[in-house]
Amino acid sequence: MEEEKxxxxxxxxxxxADVHAVGNRILEYALTEAGFKVVNIGVMASQEEFxxxxxxxxxxxxxxxxxxxxxxxxxRGLREKxxxxxxxxxKMYVGGNLxxxxxxxxxxxxxxxxxxxxxxxxxxxxxxxxIDDLLRDFGFTQKC
Amino acid sequence: xxxxLLIDFGSTYTKVTAVDVESAEVIATARxxxxxxxxxxxxxxxxxxxxxxxxAGALPEFQHRLACSSAAGGLRMVAIGLVKELTAxxxxxxxxxxxxxxxxxxxxxxxxxxxxxxDAGCPDIILLAGGTDGGNRDTILHNARxxxxxxxxxxxxxxxxxxxAEEVRDILVQAGKDVRVTANVLPELNKLNVEPARxxxxxxxxxxxxxxxxxxxxxxxxxGVLMPTPAAVLNAAKLLATGTGEEPGWGQLVIVxxxxxxxxxxxxxxxxxxxxxxxxxxxxxxxxxRTVEGDLGMRVSALSLLETVGARKLAxxxxxxxxxxxxxxxxxxDNVELLPANExxxxxxxxxxxxxxxxxxxxxxxxxETAWTPMGAMYIQHGKDLTRVPYLIGTGxxxxxxxxxxxxxxxxxxxxxxPTILRPQTPRMMLxxxxxxxAVGLLAEVKPTAALRLAKKYxxxx
Ligand code: B12
Numbered sequence: 001m002e003e004e005k006x007x008x009x010x011x012x013x014x015x016x017a018d019v020h021a022v023g024n025r026i027l028e029y030a031l032t033e034a035g036f037k038v039v040n041i042g043v044m045a046s047q048e049e050f051x052x053x054x055x056x057x058x059x060x061x062x063x064x065x066x067x068x069x070x071x072x073x074x075x076r077g078l079r080e081k082x083x084x085x086x087x088x089x090x091k092m093y094v095g096g097n098l099x100x101x102x103x104x105x106x107x108x109x110x111x112x113x114x115x116x117x118x119x120x121x122x123x124x125x126x127x128x129x130x131i132d133d134l135l136r137d138f139g140f141t142q143k144c
Numbered sequence: 145x146x147x148x149l150l151i152d153f154g155s156t157y158t159k160v161t162a163v164d165v166e167s168a169e170v171i172a173t174a175r176x177x178x179x180x181x182x183x184x185x186x187x188x189x190x191x192x193x194x195x196x197x198x199x200a201g202a203l204p205e206f207q208h209r210l211a212c213s214s215a216a217g218g219l220r221m222v223a224i225g226l227v228k229e230l231t232a233x234x235x236x237x238x239x240x241x242x243x244x245x246x247x248x249x250x251x252x253x254x255x256x257x258x259x260x261x262x263d264a265g266c267p268d269i270i271l272l273a274g275g276t277d278g279g280n281r282d283t284i285l286h287n288a289r290x291x292x293x294x295x296x297x298x299x300x301x302x303x304x305x306x307x308x309a310e311e312v313r314d315i316l317v318q319a320g321k322d323v324r325v326t327a328n329v330l331p332e333l334n335k336l337n338v339e340p341a342r343x344x345x346x347x348x349x350x351x352x353x354x355x356x357x358x359x360x361x362x363x364x365x366x367x368g369v370l371m372p373t374p375a376a377v378l379n380a381a382k383l384l385a386t387g388t389g390e391e392p393g394w395g396q397l398v399i400v401x402x403x404x405x406x407x408x409x410x411x412x413x414x415x416x417x418x419x420x421x422x423x424x425x426x427x428x429x430x431x432x433x434r435t436v437e438g439d440l441g442m443r444v445s446a447l448s449l450l451e452t453v454g455a456r457k458l459a460x461x462x463x464x465x466x467x468x469x470x471x472x473x474x475x476x477x478d479n480v481e482l483l484p485a486n487e488x489x490x491x492x493x494x495x496x497x498x499x500x501x502x503x504x505x506x507x508x509x510x511x512x513e514t515a516w517t518p519m520g521a522m523y524i525q526h527g528k529d530l531t532r533v534p535y536l537i538g539t540g541x542x543x544x545x546x547x548x549x550x551x552x553x554x555x556x557x558x559x560x561x562x563p564t565i566l567r568p569q570t571p572r573m574m575l576x577x578x579x580x581x582x583a584v585g586l587l588a589e590v591k592p593t594a595a596l597r598l599a600k601k602y603x604x605x606x
Binding site: 009018037039040042043045052055059068 | 226227229230231275276278279280281330332333515516517518522524
């Protein structure tokens with residue numbers, strides 16, 4: 001990232017009762033390497049933890065992972081909570097294995113966008129994809 | 145002979161402890177009434193009379209003359225942060241650990257109504273936090289502007305987002321406040337940093353509060369009123385747990401201090417999960433943690449204790465009729481000097497103390513929350529797991545003077561029927577038999593190893 005531009009702060013975590021920790025660590029590493037300030041709240045993170053963390057750290061985006069197939073239930077209402085907390089405009093991305101089994105991705109994506117996420121990613125998405133999107137969404141033209 | 149005179153100006157009594165430093169022996173203890181309205185020295189002199197007989201009628205020269213104080217209302221503070229569970233809690237922890245009486249904790253942007261509450265309480269010090277470093281600025285700036293207009297609370301310690309701290313200071317200085325900026329209590333979301341704020345509170349106490357409370361006169365005779373009494377107890381606990389370079393401590397421990405107005409619990413423990421499959425959540429816990437229960441006390445807070453527990457339950461524990469319990473509780477509340485006069489009154493006093501120990505520990509200890517997942521039950525821990533802590537120490541007037549202190553302390557232990565509350569399970573039960581913990585915390589400032597030996601000698605297994 002260019003020096004004079006503000007370093008973006010990201011809240012990262014695995015939502016719900018989900019304990020899959022490996023992807024979370026890889027994401028933390030990749031995003032930090034890419035120059036972001038990563039606030040990792042780890043696995044088994046509740047919606048409130050995401051919101052509170054974003055509030056205290058004045059985060060620019062929230063990156064939610066869900067690996068165990070219950071993403072839909074766990075993520076519902078997160079945008080509304082952000083609005084209540086006064087950070088309704090914060091960018092929210094979600095990825096992992098969002099639903100059980102192999103469902104039609106276009107349908108799944110639609111569902112998560114309707115929930116208020118700015119971007120949703122299918123299983124197997126590489127961290128670089130999110131990095132590129134973050135830079136684009138925040139108006140950085142230069143790649144790291 | 146190297147002698148130390150250790151003084152505790154309490155809300156009611158001024159207690160003095162004379163110690164032979166080399167042999168780590170208590171030579172004498174005595175007490176007088178705390179006379180902060182007239183001259184603090186009167187009560188001190190009264191107490192000193194009490195130890196004279198142990199020195200053949202004339203006071204010797206004490207090389208160390210140190211005091212702590214909870215007189216004149218103690219160190220009264222308000223803590224302010226952004227999110228209740230994060231910076232507001234971190235600020236509260238910092239204030240409690242510095243030995244303060246926390247009058248209120250406020251989160252998010254202060255309202256006019258909350259400002260009125262703060263003004264009504266008129267705290268000695270306000271601790272202002274909010275935002276991690278580089279994080280939220282709006283709230284702490286808003287709160288600084290609100291505090292600038294406050295009528296009370298002229299001393300403000302700023303321990304919030306460093307990117308806003310200078311602006312916050314300017315706003316408050318312009319309003320004529322005495323502002324001290326220190327490191328953020330929560331610099332990063334997962335990093336609690338309460339020590340710099342605690343240190344700043346303590347320095348402010350020394351410089352300003354001692355004066356304001358009319359304790360400065362005492363400094364003609366003593367070398368210094370070093371800290372609030374609860375901070376001295378926590379200091380002693382820290383020393384006893386961690387030891388010194390010359391002598392090892394006892395390791396992790398918990399202290400239950402049952403007083404007339406409050407019940408304090410101090411834990412010196414990491415509190416990490418002891419079972420596998422448990423995930424820790426929430427603010428990291430300070431190794432030295434103090435909680436204060438303002439509704440649980442033996443005298444001044446006897447009525448609120450009765451209300452919290454309920455007359456029926458207290459009567460059942462005491463094994464006495466409800467009416468008798470209620471009338472005794474009122475009697476000791478109205479006359480705080482009253483001591484149990486017969487066996488039945490002892491039973492009620494014991495039940496009150498046991499319940500205070502029970503509830504104070506329940507609120508201090510961490511909890512396990514069950515989360516149901518596709519794999520079955522998973523556990524989330526909030527707060528400290530104290531189940532394996534090896535020492536539980538009792539102190540405070542009732543415990544120290546009780547014929548069977550173990551009965552009281554047992555109230556604090558882990559219970560089978562409350563498996564999610566992580567209290568100490570099978571600790572060794574110890575008693576601060578000569579009520580010297582605060583004195584140990586004071587002596588630790590100048591002679592830590594001697595203070596440690598004193599603690600080890602006078603805190604005995606029961
Ligand atoms: C290891 C593992 C476990 C371990 C986890 C150990 C641990 N503490 O980490 C254990 C044994 C505990 C476990 C348990 C379960 N697991 Co499992 N587990 C796996 C496994 C084999 C590997 C996960 C892993 O580490 N992957 C490697 C990392 C690097 O990849 P990742 O997690 O996908 O993350 C990457 C990407 O997804 C992406 N990403 C992730 N989040 C986000 C977010 C954004 C915004 C973006 C852009 C990208 C992104 O980037 C990450 C880094 O590259 C997977 C199968 C698989 N091969 O993926 C199943 C799998 C995830 N588990 C599964 C299941 C069902 C379970 C259980 C429910 C099983 C059960 N019935 O008991 C439980 C649930 C427990 C719980 N409460 O969470 C299913 C999920 C099915 C679904 N969603 O449809 C999987 C897919 C296996 C399967 N094919 O059935 N599991």
